[in-house]
Amino acid sequence: MSRVSITVVLLVLAQFSIVAQKELDPLREGNKAYRDSTYEVAIDKYHKALELNPTSAKAQYNLANAYYKQEKFDEAIALYDKVILGSGTKLQQTNSMYNRANAMLKKGELEKAVNGYKSVLRSDYKHKDARYNLAYVKAMMQQEKEQQEKEQQDNKDSKDDQNKDNQNKEGKDGKKGKDSKDQKGSKESKDKKKRDEKNKKNQSEKDDQSKKDQKNKEEGEKTEEQKKKEEAEKKAKEKAKEEAEKKKKEQEKQQQEQAAKENNKDGEKSPQGKQAVPGEARKLTKEEAEQLLNALEDDEKATRKKMIKRELRKSKKGDKDW
Numbered sequence: 440m441s442r443v444s445i446t447v448v449l450l451v452l453a454q455f456s457i458v459a460q461k462e463l464d465p466l467r468e469g470n471k472a473y474r475d476s477t478y479e480v481a482i483d484k485y486h487k488a489l490e491l492n493p494t495s496a497k498a499q500y501n502l503a504n505a506y507y508k509q510e511k512f513d514e515a516i517a518l519y520d521k522v523i524l525g526s527g528t529k530l531q532q533t534n535s536m537y538n539r540a541n542a543m544l545k546k547g548e549l550e551k552a553v554n555g556y557k558s559v560l561r562s563d564y565k566h567k568d569a570r571y572n573l574a575y576v577k578a579m580m581q582q583e584k585e586q587q588e589k590e591q592q593d594n595k596d597s598k599d600d601q602n603k604d605n606q607n608k609e610g611k612d613g614k615k616g617k618d619s620k621d622q623k624g625s626k627e628s629k630d631k632k633k634r635d636e637k638n639k640k641n642q643s644e645k646d647d648q649s650k651k652d653q654k655n656k657e658e659g660e661k662t663e664e665q666k667k668k669e670e671a672e673k674k675a676k677e678k679a680k681e682e683a684e685k686k687k688k689e690q691e692k693q694q695q696e697q698a699a700k701e702n703n704k705d706g707e708k709s710p711q712g713k714q715a716v717p718g719e720a721r722k723l724t725k726e727e728a729e730q731l732l733n734a735l736e737d738d739e740k741a742t743r744k745k746m747i748k749r750e751l752r753k754s755k756k757g758d759k760d761w
């Protein structure tokens with residue numbers, strides 16, 4: 440009994456192997472025709488492969504792609520559905536979902552294409568092409584929506600203009616033979632025109648006044664800033680002047696102290712035995728007077744020498760210019 444079972448299994452496997460081998464031949468031929476862009480030949484070969492194995496996911500997927508290339512999108516979509524719902528591998532099913540969404544996009548069925556790309560991303564969230572196409576289709580749908588809204592608004596505006604023209608025409612027809620009413624309407628129109636002109640003039644004056652006020656405000660702010668700047672400069676000058684005067688007084692004090700030290704070099708003391716106070720009035724001795732005169736003469740001589748040198752330099756400079 441076991442031998443019979445083994446024989447049956449071997450016969451089934453052998454038969455399946457023969458069918459699979461026969462299926463591969465038209466598949467290979469169909470793939471070659473597909474690569475050569477001879478899609479009619481490829482379609483014929485894939486059909487022969489499906490006759491040998493009607494559930495072949497490879498044959499169904501390749502045949503769907505061949506139909507897609509010929510822009511026979513309905514036939515392609517039907518075959519992609521078979522691969523998705525059949526025994527195809529996960530990769531074949533994901534690719535079928537992606538190509539099916541592309542076919543929907545080609546047909547202009549944007550909502551179905553969006554749903555198709557979402558299905559691909561649920562199966563493979565790293566699918567870059569599906570993510571890009573999903574964003575592209577959404578942008579296209581938004582653009583179409585805006586275009587439709589614009590067209591609707593244009594149609595509405597056109598309809599409103601037409602109604603307005605009809606109303607104007609009816610109004611003109613109704614005014615015929617009514618001179619008094621025409622005159623009244625003309626007067627009201629003139630009055631309205633005058634009011635509009637007056638309002639326009641008032642508005643213009645208000646705008647001018649507003650600009651003038653703004654300009655005055657800016658000038659006032661500028662003047663205030665200028666005042667602050669001038670006050671700061673004034674304070675800086677006064678501070679510099681005070682520092683200069685203070686420095687001058689310190690120099691004078693130092694000179695007085697220096698003069699007092701020179702006068703007291705001989706070690707003389709004041710009547711009370713203290714150092715002489717700088718600037719305190721006292722009588723000069725004969726020797727001190729002679730020393731002071733000699734110092735003044737020396738200063739005068741030095742000043743004269745400087746003046747002579749200065750005149751000589753000026754003279755030389757004049758010679759060069761000549």
